[in-house]
């Protein structure tokens with residue numbers, strides 16, 4: 001059985017680095033999902049993983065039309081049901097464009113209709129984050145300064161639009177249940193312990209109240225929020241983390257923040273969880 005999920009998110013939101021990290025995780029076979037067969041073409045994911053192994057995040061996808069698919073057959077247990085998952089990594093510029101102009105290309109539309117699950121990425125401290133402090137006063141201020149330059153669509157408006165796309169396009173799961181979307185808050189390693197303890201859901205409520213409202217009342221899809229750190233630290237500033245990755249590789253590094261039954265947020269080393277949940281396993 002083949003199931004595809006789509007990876008959605010604006011520019012600089014962490015999609016590519018996640019795909020590159022999740023392949024070694026699927027290959028290691030210690031998580032909820034594992035690779036049941038060697039994928040046919042994994043040059044792209046290996047390339048991304050190589051950046052991580054060398055102690056750097058992989059660079060952003062350069063071209064708006066960039067699209068690279070990672071297709072892998074996974075199973076939840078040895079000899080168990082196999083599922084082919086197709087994970088297209090599409091440039092965030094393209095998603096931003098889609099949100100701004102209210103339309104997606106036909107091929108992307110087909111991709112989304114074929115999918116019954118998605119991962120929606122949003123990143124902590126992204127430079128691509130567009131966030132007018134106060135929409136009215138900042139607009140007036142800019143006008144007074146004679147600077148009418150448009151900052152572009154605010155990130156949370158874009159995210160609400162993307163969520164709406166998912167709501168109208170995703171198909172129900174083969175068992176008839178609602179499509180599932182994992183909201184992935186990436187670079188969750190850079191928040192302090194207090195914010196970590198409150199969790200990525202609370203972070204969204206605070207940073208993007210409009211999006212949080214949508215998440216609260218959306219009916220057509222099932223949602224779950226995860227925090228994500230692909231290597232357990234910020235390779236740009238955390239030298240200890242970089243050294244350790246270079247020396248010991250990625251095994252045991254990186255985690256997903258998940259909410260336990262008591263409402264506490266815990267680090268789970270299983271990086272396949274946001275995908276496992278989105279494909280309904």
Ligand SMILES: Nc1nc2c(ncn2[C@@H]2O[C@H](COP(=O)(O)OP(=O)(O)OP(=O)(O)O)[C@@H](O)[C@H]2O)c(=O)[nH]1
Nearest residue numbers: 011012013014015016017060061092187229230234
């Ligand atoms: N600290 C930290 N930073 C991360 C993590 N994952 C990604 N980043 C940062 O986020 C940046 C963007 O990540 P990408 O994976 O390129 O994001 P993308 O969504 O593919 O971006 P586009 O290709 O522009 O759509 C990286 O260059 C890193 O600086 C993480 O787990 N921790």
Ligand SMILES: [Mg+2]
Nearest residue numbers: 015016060061
């Ligand atoms: Mg990318």
